[in-house]
Amino acid sequence: MRLIRAELLKLRTTSTWWIFALVFLALWALTLAVNWFATSVGLDAGSSIEVDPATGDFVLHESDIAANLYTNGQFFGLLVVMLLAAIVVTSEYFQQTATTAFLQTPRRELVVGAKLVAAVLVGLAFWLVSTLLNLVLGALILAAYDSGPFFGSGAVWEAILLNALAYALWAVFGVGAGVLIRSQIGATVTLSVVYVLGYLGSNTFFLLIGDSFGEWFPKLQVLIPPLASQLLVSGASLPGSPPRWLGAVILVLYAVLAGAVGTVITRKRDIT
Amino acid sequence: MTDVPGEIVVSHLTKQYGQLRAVDDLSFTVRPGRVTGFLGPNGAGKTTTLRMMLGLVRPTSGTATFSGTPYVELTEPIRHVGAVLEASSAHKGRTGRNHLRVMATAAGLPDSAADLALDRVGLTPAANRKFKGYSLGMKQRLGIAAAMLGDPGVLILDEPANGLDPEGIRWMRDLLKALAAQGRTVLVSSHLLAEMQLLADDVVIIAAGQLIRQGPVGEVLASLSGTLQVRVRTPQPAELLAALEKEQAEVAELPDGALTVTGLEVAHVGHVAFAAGVELHELTGERADLEQVFLQLTAGRAGIR
Known part of the structure; x- marks a missing residue:
């Protein structure tokens, strides 16, 4: 408990967190504008629009549009939270404070554990702030198009809660990656590239490769962390139609793997 | 234990x-x-x-x-x-x-x-x-x-x-x-x-x-007491040198004209000078300090390995 409070204090007492928060808010506003536009298109067309089950990128139920608004900012939010979580670890080496931390707590796995919990709490804080903003502004946008806020819809709340889970899991993933890649620059660049390429590049990659290695190959898409995350949150249609919970399982596995391997290495390593 | x-x-x-x-x-x-x-x-x-x-x-x-x-x-x-x-x-x-x-x-x-x-x-x-x-x-x-x-x-x-x-x-x-x-x-x-x-x-x-x-610092220094040196200054260096050499002391002349005597206690050097009727202007015992001891002890063990 004390260690978790100390970790949160560490975060609060430097400027890193609010720089990240400002960046996040700016990106959140940007995506809100985009989603506003998407909403206007979707709702103007009305519910008469046909859903294309083959591509399935937009399922234009009105409640889905609402859910999309209420989880607005997720793409960048997850990225920012993951990077912040990684920096929670790498800054100890970058700023040479690891010695102090491990002198105070020689059982290093406890330090890593405290960082995991602190990062998850920070991730949830980002989620909470963005969700509150989304609920207010999303409802206003919907009202502007004469649509209800869908606060009674189960799908909406499910999306919001799964969004929270995604924030927490990406925070864990970030800490694990930070432990593995001690270099601050190395960790942030690697994570950003994996994240963005994972989202934007892997779709293209699998589209190009197709099933030339056999039918099973495209199904591996779900193993790409950002795609697993997409599956978890939005139920994105992937080849083989894996269930949504599989996305969560895969993310948890990545997070646990990165965290566990990192912790074992941290325990053995000489701190110089 | x-x-x-x-x-x-x-x-x-x-x-x-x-x-x-x-x-x-x-x-x-x-x-x-x-x-x-x-x-x-x-x-x-x-x-x-x-x-x-x-x-x-x-x-x-x-x-x-x-x-x-x-x-x-x-x-x-x-x-x-x-x-x-x-x-x-x-x-x-x-x-x-x-x-x-x-x-x-x-x-x-x-x-x-x-x-x-x-x-x-x-x-x-x-x-x-x-x-x-x-x-x-x-x-x-x-x-x-x-x-x-x-x-x-x-x-x-x-x-x-x-x-x-x-x-x-x-x-x-x-x-x-x-x-x-x-x-x-x-x-x-x-x-x-x-x-x-x-x-x-x-x-x-x-x-x-x-x-x-x-x-203890004192003991470590004393363990190298063989290096005790006495510094003497006199207007009659030749007479003092002759007298000290009879006592088996090792004498070295310093550039500033002073002599350093190794192998005799301070009092012994003073007595030899007195007996020989040599005038002294300075008589100091110089204990090895930590630096000398340290350099002596670590000599030949290169810092860069």
Whole structure:
């Protein structure tokens, strides 16, 4: 408990967190504008629009549009939270404070554990702030198009809660990656590239490769962390139609793997 | 073996880095209530030894205990052992006070402990300034404040005088002596020998990762009493030389005209001069100082291996 409070204090007492928060808010506003536009298109067309089950990128139920608004900012939010979580670890080496931390707590796995919990709490804080903003502004946008806020819809709340889970899991993933890649620059660049390429590049990659290695190959898409995350949150249609919970399982596995391997290495390593 | 409270026991500590044996079967004890100087040329393995003692570096073999317990098994180690390892170990963007508050929080101490520690090292005026704005001397003081936070009975400092101005060095010396006088164990590594001679009660001298000599400063110096020299100045050097040579003394002439006599006590040299009717203008016994002893003991053991 004390260690978790100390970790949160560490975060609060430097400027890193609010720089990240400002960046996040700016990106959140940007995506809100985009989603506003998407909403206007979707709702103007009305519910008469046909859903294309083959591509399935937009399922234009009105409640889905609402859910999309209420989880607005997720793409960048997850990225920012993951990077912040990684920096929670790498800054100890970058700023040479690891010695102090491990002198105070020689059982290093406890330090890593405290960082995991602190990062998850920070991730949830980002989620909470963005969700509150989304609920207010999303409802206003919907009202502007004469649509209800869908606060009674189960799908909406499910999306919001799964969004929270995604924030927490990406925070864990970030800490694990930070432990593995001690270099601050190395960790942030690697994570950003994996994240963005994972989202934007892997779709293209699998589209190009197709099933030339056999039918099973495209199904591996779900193993790409950002795609697993997409599956978890939005139920994105992937080849083989894996269930949504599989996305969560895969993310948890990545997070646990990165965290566990990192912790074992941290325990053995000489701190110089 | 009984465990003496506050005693540090280093026993057969060894660290192998590839081909290099940085620390080689090193054993020594550090007693409470005294300042112990940990001396060695650069690269002798001082820092590696300290980091092994504190559980930061994993020894190849051997142990180090504080009051009988290894560091990593201490509960709330900062309440038992305070360590200052490098001056630059705080986040640059965090204030000195917040740096200590983080440590206090993790140790379950109130924020007031941080303020007290700042006050003890005279950093209160800079408490809310960021670490990157600190001078080297202020960083050292913050390091000591951090080490003192848990009011530990044992203090370990790695080259604390580095980067301090003369006033800072004097302050550090007085502080460490006062802490030892309160019954604490103080282990200070350094390569500044003149400073150590003023500060330390005991010394542990290592070179090339091995123990060279351990004991009270006086004893270590006395163990090389053969090097006692007497410095004489006289207007009749030829007569004195002749008289001293009859006593089997070795005499060397210095460029400034003085003579140094080796192999005789001061009183003996004075008596020889008196008996020979030689006028003396200066007669001084020169004990080897820590620096001479150190250089003699570590000669031929290269610092760079």
